[in-house]
Amino acid sequence: MPRPKTYRLADGTAAPRPFLKWAGGKQALAAALQKRFPDRFDRYFEPFLGGGSVFFALASGNPVRAVLADENPWLIDTYRGVRSAWRRVAATLDTLPNTKADYYRLRAEDPAGLPLHARAARLIYLNKTCFRGLFRVNRAGRFNVPYGAYDRRLYDPNDLAATARVLRGVDLRCADFESVLDDVTPKDFVYLDPPYVKLGGHADFNRYTKGQFREPDHDRFAALCRDLDRAHVRWLVSQSDTPLVRKLFRGFRIQRIDARREINLDATRRNVGEVVVQNY
Template identity: 30%
Template sequence: MQKIKRNRAFLKWAGGKYSLLDKIIPSLPKAELLIEPFFGAGSVSLNAEFNQYQLNDINTDLVSLYNIVQQQPIAFTEALAPMFVASTNLSEFYYQKRAEFNNTTDPFRRAVLFVYLNRHGYNGLCRYNSKGGFNVPFGRYVKPKLPSQEILQFAKRFKNASFTNLNYKESMLQAPEETVIYCDPPYIPISKTASFTQYAANGFTIEDQRELGDLASKLVKEKKLTIVISNHDTALTREFYKDAKIKSFSAKRFISQNASTRKPVKELLAIFDSNN
């Protein structure tokens, strides 16, 4: 198997795909354009070789951050550096900056604070309360890393990419012919305590999961496309992706907070191909 060059995302991200690149990348056929309707931290596009990228996410803060990094990478890393010293890695400082983030409307400052909170907050979570306030607690890391090189690499790779803040359906419906779409939606929970659907202020429901599978089936019948979807391997996902080719595997991701009960989980890739 061809060795995959691995570029790391500059954000920590719950459910990130860095550890699964050897499963995902070979499942993406060659094409001019890759569309990601659920871009997240971007590990897949950072490592997949396409000439064009349309990168979408429903999280407004995330898309604003990426547009700023794309346009002003050096100024952004210089502004971020003072946030990664010993005096900023304290809970009191963290909660002050979290409050500032939730009150500021300045896009550049908000982007700097977003990265600070992401690298210092608990477990790489991106979570908002019902009023849209970021509410991830302090992470208590020994020495959070300033991801300056990763930010510059991100800006270089996606210099000409398009970042959009749309509903995933809008992003997919705009896809031209001969396109690959990779979808990494919030996963269907496999236990009552494993739901990460409050990624943005609005959740991603079971009905949304069903509609994603239906839309993928519809689009590959209407256009010459390939759509690849990641999710947990469950009876529901197999039902929702019944028109797709399924690749199942064990993932090194753990869902339990109790270390004594952590187990690897089964995931799948659903490949919808108009040539099938």
């Protein structure tokens, strides 16, 4: 398998690759999505940040004024922790043993009481050692993915350092997607990658927070996109190719693309149909 291309930042240093594996991650599609983005915009908004593949690809070119957000507070704290003290995050990761007993011991601890850098390290550790790199919480908001028994390194120091560099000056927010966009203007651009309308199997996964993203949330999301369109704000949406999605976004430009879902257990179902929807 060919090695991924190494991109360079404007200062000549290597651009970061996503350091977390996230359901619905767009690493394989990031370049194709970027080609559909407007040539010019003031700020880049991404209200469903997840693993950050699209932002990191975008940041491999010119510096980006960005507002990045997610409703998952542990995820946003992890980005903040890496940005402010990536070396401390790395040093903490070096102390965490990858054994089944230690995994379940560490998983059982409440990360909310940890310092920011340790909280970031704990999420990275669990993400790298849990089953298939899945992030899932129960109704109480507690991480509950079983141990994965993988022999892999927990981090790449170059990626953490590059991530810290590109996140300097970025506005990181923990909020619902609607409130994130309260201050968006027609000069800005919004990329939206919400939890997908269900396709079946592991593609149905939507418990990234203790709440779930259900059909009323998809209705609310589509209504917001129409409000943004009336306000002349440009946006692009990634979604599953389902009748509901096509109904919700009727009247906008909809294009089908092929995507690969690495978290799906059935390898024959990892290649699925997705759509990109845009209002420009």
